[in-house]
Amino acid sequence: MRGILLERLHAIPAARRMLEDAGYGERCTYRAGDFSDVPPGGDVYILSRVLHDWDDERCREVLRHCSRAMPAHADLLIVERVLPGDGSASLATAWDLHMMCNVGGRERRADHYARLLDDAQLTLVGRSPLPLDGSVLHARREVSPV
Structure with a gap:
């Protein structure tokens, strides 16, 4: 497996060191950019703890x-x-307050993510739990009927 890490220029050296230290450096291509520079043609795209940083409109733009x-x-x-x-009760509730107060973002319910995805012509097709009240939301592009 190979991947492209899209990150801001100043973060690439630290990311490169971490991946090289873990033995994965040569399997990764590093690309400086932002969300408007998403590389085309991948099999899997991962947004890890990104969307909670932003308001709904910026999330729609990223998606x-x-x-x-x-x-x-x-x-x-x-x-x-x-x-x-x-x-x-959920750890996500405390993080919701933290995100709203500190960066203007928020945590969201699954149905809220589904609506944001829908606005970007993506469909929420699954959700898997992670430790500490985390989740992996799985989305795919909507395919137009032929």
Whole structure:
């Protein structure tokens, strides 16, 4: 497996060191850029703890850039804490407050992510739990009927 790490220029040296120290450096291509520079043609795209930093409109923009870059067969994996739909206690609730107060972002419920994805012509097709109330949300491009 090989990958492209899209990151801001100032973060690439640290990312390169970490991946090389872990033995994966030669399997990664490093590309300086932002969300408008999403490389096309990948099989899997990963946004890990990215969307919670932003308001809904910026999330839609990020997701649209991903959607445009993704071939029809590609998957988008989104790693975030997801607020429980039933209002039960969750670590995500504390993070929601933290994100709103410090960066203007927020944690969201799965149905909220589904709406943001839909606005970018992506469909939420699954969700898998992670430790510490995290989740991997699995999305795919909507395919127009022939």
